[in-house]
Each structure stands twice: as C-alpha cells, then as structure tokens.
Amino acid sequence: MADEKLPNKKDNFAEWYNQLVLKAELADYAPVRGCMVVRPYGWTLWENMQAGLDRRFKETGHVNAAFPTLIPMSFFEKEKDHVEGFAPELAVVTHGGGEKLEEPLAVRPTSETIIGYMYSKWIKSWRDLPLLINQWCSVVRWELRTKLFLRTSEFYWQEGHTAHATAEEAHEETYRMLDVYTDFATNDIAIPVIKGIKTESEKFAGALESTSIEAMMGDTKALQSGTSHYFGQKFAKAFDIQFLDKNNEQQYCYTTSWGVSTRLIGAIIMVHGDDQGLKLPPKVAPIQVVLVPITKKGDDNDKVMAVANKVFEDLKADGIRIKMDDRDEATPGFKYNYWELRGVPLRIEIGPKDVEKGSVVIARRDVPGREGKSFIPQADIIKTVHAVLSDIQDSMLQKATEFRDANIHNPKNYEELKEVVKDGWALSWWCGSSECEAKVKQDTKATIRVIVMDQPEGAGKCIVCGEKAEKKVYFARAY
C-alpha cells in the first residue's frame, strides 16, 4: 500500500514534477503519443478553477457557446501569419465514413478561424456589437516534446473571442481579460503573476499585440500562464467580419481572443508543491478538509466515530468540501502521507483523547510537521476551519510572492544578466531590437517573457547593446 517517496524537488525538479502528477492521480499518460488522461482528482480541480474563471467571464458580459472541433483546412490559409504559426502542428482528418474527404479537416488548434467565419455571418450592424463569446473545449497541437499539463498534444482550455466596433474597445477588452486572469491567478490559485506585452518574436500567430501573465515556477523558470491577444482588423479582414456603422458605412470589426488552459494546473503544482507532494490552494482544492478518525480495536470506537460523524456533517452542511477517510486497512500515518501527497489543505484528526477532551487536532498542509498541528475545541470547529482555510490561502500567495521577488534581479551589465538568468529572472532595460533579444536567447536560453505594462518614467541603456532603451523587460528561461 505504501507509495514510494517522491524524488527530491530541489535536486530533481523535472522528475519530482512527473511523479507527483502520476502519484497524486491528477493525470496519466494516454496511449497516443503526447496525450494525457486527466483523472477525476485532476479534473475536479480543473472544474473548480473553471468555476472561478467562468464566473468572472460572465461578470464581464461574456456568454458561452460551443464551436465544432473540425475546421476546413482552407480556413487556415486565409490569414498568412496564422497559417505559418499553426500549419506545422495541425492534426488533419483526411477520411470520413471510409471515404477520402473532398477537403481535409483540421482538428482545431485554436478557433479564431471558425469563429471568425461564424461572426461574419452573425454580425451585420453596429447594434450586434460587441459580440463577447467564450467556449470551454479542448484543442490539438502536434507538439514535438510534451510534458503532462504543461505541453500535451491535446489540452483543455477556454478561448474567448470578441468583436468590437472600435480599436479602443477591442484593446480595452484585451487588457480587461488579462486583468481577469491576473485576478484569478492571484486570488483563486495563489499564484502571483507579472502581466505584460509580448515581443514581436513571442507573440501569437496573427496577433497585432499579445499580452500574457507570467508566473515563476519553483525552479525559477517562467511559465506563460494566460494570454490575451489584440488582432486589430487583421482577422476581420481575412474572414470578412463587417458591420454597418451609425453613418451607414461598412466597417471591419476589431477582434480579440484570450485563453487559459489546464497548464495552470502545472503552475499550481510547480509553484506550491513540496517534497511531501501537492499543496492545493483551498479555493480550488477538490477536497479542502480530510477527516481522519483514529480508531483502535478494543476501544470504544463508537464514541470516536460519533464525534467524527458529527464534525463531518457539520462542516459538510456548512459548504466545506470535506472527505472522511475511515478506511480500516490503512494506518493513520499512511493516511497523513496519502492526503499530503494529494495536497489537501487541512486535516482533522479525531481520536479517543480528543473525544475525552472535547477537542480535535487540525494539521495545516502548508506548515509541515508538528508546527502545523494544533488542538482546537470541537465547539469552534466551523469557525476555525473557515478561518484557517482562508489563512492558508493567504499565506500560500504570500510565500509564492516572496519566492518570486527574491529571484527577480536587476543586473548591472550583460555579464551579470547572463549569471542571474541561470537561476532567476532579470528585470532590465531593452532597446527594442530583435537582435539583442536573440543574442540573449543564444547566450543564455532566456527569452524576453514580457515587456512590463506600466513602464517606469525615463529611459536607460539596453542591457545587451548599451544603446538608449525605453522599455523595461523580464528575461527568463521558460517552459
């Protein structure tokens, strides 16, 4: 029954990550190369994340719909940059019902094209705008190197696609949704992110401007955790999305798209996890509290179980996602490790001693060992659990923020930059040339993650070439 221990996180981050995903039963490898199966525990986590995101999308005026998986190949040829970006990683259906198809169908790698096609049918008037639609689905990209949750051939996500009457409105939408992602990352999954604008070489295929939120993983590498794109009229022109404005003149729409994926689960693992296993933020944890009754044969177990059952029912009735682990084939010690591996934020132990004293033991997942354990009165249990879960959520964000900030450096020259990006991020001036950007990548593997959104006043010298620079950017190695 005893699972082997995880590899050490510090010395072997990649292996630690892989085994954690498998052992915590978040996901498993599928028979098709590069594909994953999201297991019930992982999917419940995703559902809780979806709920937090979906609520925010609706609050900002969006509605959900479902567009088809299969897209005519010709759609990808309508926008030059888009086809160049996605053609190499398309999966294509060539046969149906035993017959070779007249036109091959691409399995969607993203839905700008099919949604653009539909928008051109639906949008006729300025009164139809803005059109704000999101869909939850999976997409397929034939990736060369895959890693569970971080990069798989098929992954689950949401993609929002909006059409607007003016450039300003569309641009505002792009930034609004980036803020929504920032808010979700910070408050729901306790991951501090840095938002900014992508450079030319890093932006989405076909976008005029790409923005993203970047998070620092436990090994200090960066993970692009959410993106929001502004297309201007590029896609509208490719797909003929036009409307009659108030002056009875035909205008092309301005469009956006934005998405986050199950990759965020990878971020949660890599930001919060430790040698014991997962550490899930209480707001999205499938199980927030696990209750372990301590029973001994011969003792009066009924008393322990009576208290345990009452605590369980009380907390459940109060909306806490609680699990009772009363398996009699496993010892308490085994159960502690079992649920710690799975990242349950809070554990309650109830044994004969607690029944006697009218107390229970609570153990915080975010504070390992004895320090995280405390005795609380049974009478206060509901209040205490809510308070502690909220405190765990806060301290997880705080800890992640401290770690991130401690690993962001301000190198004084190029030599220093090369040093710091080996194990951290660099915040530096950049002249804006793609040559300097490419040189850093060549020398260090680090790329410009984002151009910071709220630029400081004034200017400096490019960390690479020394020329005048007006933009501060983050350099980091990334997943």
Add this chain to the structure above:
RNA sequence: CGGGGUGUAGCGCAGUUGGCAGCGCACCGCGUUUGGGACGCGGGGGUCGGCGGUUCGAGUCCGCCCACCCCGACCA
C-alpha cells in the same frame, strides 16, 4: 529530424558461459495491528516490444522494424 538511452507481471527492476521466467512494491484472502508511510501466513497475475534468422533448445546470440524516455531545433 540530429545525439544519447530503454523495452521482461500494474509499477520499479534482476536474469551469469543459450537450458523450468524471478525479486521488491502494488493487488486478492485470512489473522494480528492502527495518534506520522504496520506485520505474518497463503494466493492471483507473463505474447520477455514485434517480425525473421542461428540452434536440439533463445529473455539471452544475429538482422530488420516499432514504441517510449532524456538532451537539442519548434511551441500555450
């Protein structure tokens, strides 16, 4: 697609000069246990990646093929 590696039970592996296919964990049963990964006894489970060759006999030797993993180029 280049470089490196691995394919034997669900997982991790051993298998010597070619000679009855094994070990640990997991799984099933019974009993004893249970406040930080319990133990005893008894079980079930195999197309040794595939195809071909050498041989009385191949997990083992030879050839071809396939799959997967790691490192690069590409990517949310």
